Amino acid sequence: MWTRRAFLQAAGVGFAASLMPRQAAALANAELVVASACRMPDGTFGAALASERGAVIATLKLPARGHDVVRCPVTGRLAVFAWRPGTFAMVFDTRGNAVATLTSPAGRHFFGHGSFSPDGRLLYATENDFETADGKIAIYDATSGFARIGEFNSYGIDPHEMMLMGENLICVANGGIETHPDYGREKLNLATMRPNVAFIDRHTGDLLSLHELPQRFHQVSLRHLAPDATGRVWVGAQYEGPAADDVPLLMRLGPDEDFFIPDVAPTTLHALGNYVGSVASSADGELIMAASPVGNSALILDTASGETAIRHLKNVCGTEFDGRRPILSTGNGGLAFGDAPPERFETLFDHHLVVVPG
């Protein structure tokens, strides 16, 4: 149950109760489907498409743990990227059929995120050049078997989530944390890390602007992104310092606009445990949601009023909106739509989910 949910109800959560019976029945039959990387009941890893009513629609086996799933806006195909420091990505259709398997080149691994171009012709992926620790954005050609056709700098270390903004712009969150496969997922530079958010021309790879928080927040790793309706981006962060410190975890910026940190009470932010595992924005861009499996909580911020709502859900991390209706997934196999209790699955959902239109 979301706390302080008035604005959610007004926007859509719980609105089914106000519908006529026939409309309500139609709504009940309209299944919403989401896709997520997951751990299967037998302990293997995969990706799954799961419905609002608790059914697994399709699955795809993966060679190892996946992380984010992104959807091609033209073909509707999905791509799932290996969990750091994995070296594979798989493209698949909504019936769970593999279309292509991508392998990062020698000396590189994926960071678990990527994005299709608006015309569906290219698939971008964040990668680690792990000998130099330079972040890269690799380019794969969806029209030619997803061949790797180029790359450019991410302008930072540890590029995590990236997204396309309009036709020409890439936004990437460089988390700033150096890792190397020789040392697994260990963090090698916490004393000197310098995360940033970079805006890049996707046609030339040129850096258009780069944004850093003040030095005192250099251990605030900027990792997850969600666009809003105004051409700006919301960033979700994870803090590498003491859990009791109060630091920015949710902030907004634009290509030509520095960080705006909303005035959320520290006691509210504490629910996130200094760890934002994913962020999402509502279709109209007015609601921003951040989830934390560390804090076992999700937070929604109404950007217009500044009002917040919290939902406590064990191991919650995946976030999306269906219009203004929040969707949450959990590492325990929970999938919660709006205000309803989570549907329970035997598949355990990874950190991110994406809505798959019918």
Added chain:
Amino acid sequence: MKKLCSIPLLAALVVLVAVPAQADVPEVMAKAITDYIVPGYALLETEAGALGARMDALCAGPSPANLETARDQFADLVRAWARIDMIRFGPVSAENRLERVLFWPDRRSLALKQVQAALIERDETVLSLETLEGKSVGLQGLGSLEYVLFGTGSDEMAAQNDGFRCRYGGTIARNVAGIADTLHAAWSDPQGIAHRLIAPRPDNPDYRSADEVLREFLGLFSHGFERMRVQELTPVLADGPGSARSKSALFWRSGLSMDMLVWEAQGMGELLAVSGLGALLGENQRWIGDSFWFELANFVATGARLDAPIDQVLTDPDGWDKVSYLSILTSSLEQIFGAQIAGSLGVDLGFSALDGD
């Protein structure tokens, strides 16, 4: 190689009695903090202070005996750190204290280059505590101290010299002592992190429930064994005796690589025993505790038999196999905490939590 100390394995087994769950978490944390963490930082301060004094003696009277005494004391300091280095949350995660005590792994040998440069250039600013603590973390802790005491040119400290290297070593030791003092004070503060761990409240900034406390505490063990494997064992083992990379080992110059691993494992065993965590397991889950002690005893016994410098251990196929076995044991020990004990106590350490993505 230092003589390995024993741990009270049998005594620890006694605490694995059948007492049901989470109401006792505060008691477990109180014991862990009062009887292990706080004394652990106190010991670290004591050993670092003692090394400072040994370095002073070496500076005042360069001799092979005084150098040997200082080197022996370095081993005692490393042992004190190994006992407590599984604590990666709370005050040690603030102000780069962890990295200031030990900046490692150092993939690009940044610290080595900085220490060598400071020694060659006779950088006077590393001789003062006030200026050293503001410099690169690579210059401040046990890694740089090891190079001072065991690295190229360290034997010259036994003879008459200008004392620069010796004084730098003393400053590092006092720097570590100062950090240990800060950590000791922070954990001893009745209103500080200890209070929040023992009495979690919904309005705490960090620990809001017993479940969160237990997750942090169990994670300390599972992540500790994982870290031993991915940082200290896997990179060193490589693909076999022919390709093993002994110079990737922690404290290879001082010959303490294997000791460090054993001391770390012993420390986790001691912390588990002191805390009484095993008492949270029910009667029908006692086998999990037994599994832990069995695997830990294997680890300690195997590690203790590898009583040679790490390069010799790794080039010997039998030695390499034994180190490889240690790596397997860390996986098993990690799983015991991350899956079995956590599962028994209803704590989810996380398919998706706490993995930094």
